[in-house]
Amino acid sequence: MPESFGPGPWAVIASAAAMTAIVGVRYLTTSGLFAWITGRVRPGLYKGLGQQIGREIGWSLISAAIYGIPAGIVAWGWQDHGWTRIYTDADDYPLWWMPLSLLTYLILHDTWFYWTHRWMHLPGPFRIAHAVHHASRPPTAWAAMSFHPLEAVTGAVVIPALVFFVPIHVGVLGLVLLMMTVMGITNHMGWDIFPRRLVHSRAGHWLITASHHNRHHEFYRCNYGLYFRFWDHLCGTDKGLSAP
Template identity: 75%
Template structure:
């Protein structure tokens, strides 16, 4: 039923990193739009404010959310395994990246080297200093992994100087 496979020869080897990027981009797309939706005043007060109550945000804040918010985000990866083929090891990598990025983006200090954060590539990645700006201003920087949707939708407000 799922598109999870275990044979290394089931798809070309070049598809392994592509599948990871597809999952991360699809998850980031869902996260951006659902996260932005949860910042509507009524939904923010009833659900997402639980997450923003951690002031300043810490690594624990990454896992601090209302149960309804948890449900909103919890079905994306399980849905993707029925749609996009992925090797079991690459799915494990996606889940590890998801966890590590969620935690490190809330730590209050930058995990990535300054040269990367301020590079052309870093300009497309969500980092702790980028997500810190979201916790300072609330109406910007909604992405999880990439700044693509923030840039397309005009919600990218850059990096926080606090991190």
């Protein structure tokens, strides 16, 4: 989180600008790293996708501002006014709450993502907004934040909203954001960075991986989850893994 910028509207603007810069740099650094790894491990996988990748980066940098502005407002409200349930002293809650809060945030985020993602596949929202993301065929490591602004708003509000209601240690919140970033990128890489024995294991049956999300980009009306396959299994929208 950025340092406090003091009172007044300029403090809010400065915090939002700082978080926008952080999200943008995080995107360029992490997506760039995983794109580089892809080039080393799967040379030629992104061959001929230069124009698509350029569009992905452009949309993603717009999304960085949409994600950064509410995050900056929340950071300002937390530091200057104590509005949120973010805490820094590990003794404020039992230690067992840290892993439980992590799981709670992931499950709630995954639930929000699944249902808003299904909504985005209705004809109107898809045509207006979600088609931008599905222009990534096949998806690349740069596509994780490649959203139309309307879709970016639906993704940007959930974690900032949760911190007003569900207590979370600032370190655990950082872990949530890290997992959100890594899963978002690795799900779009076009190949499974996780070991095959995990992807095809009993645990893998419940986890989203690149081969699971690839199938969504191939067939559209299936495999809607972000972290877990729970809702896909429950709602009959899980169509398995993409071919290697």
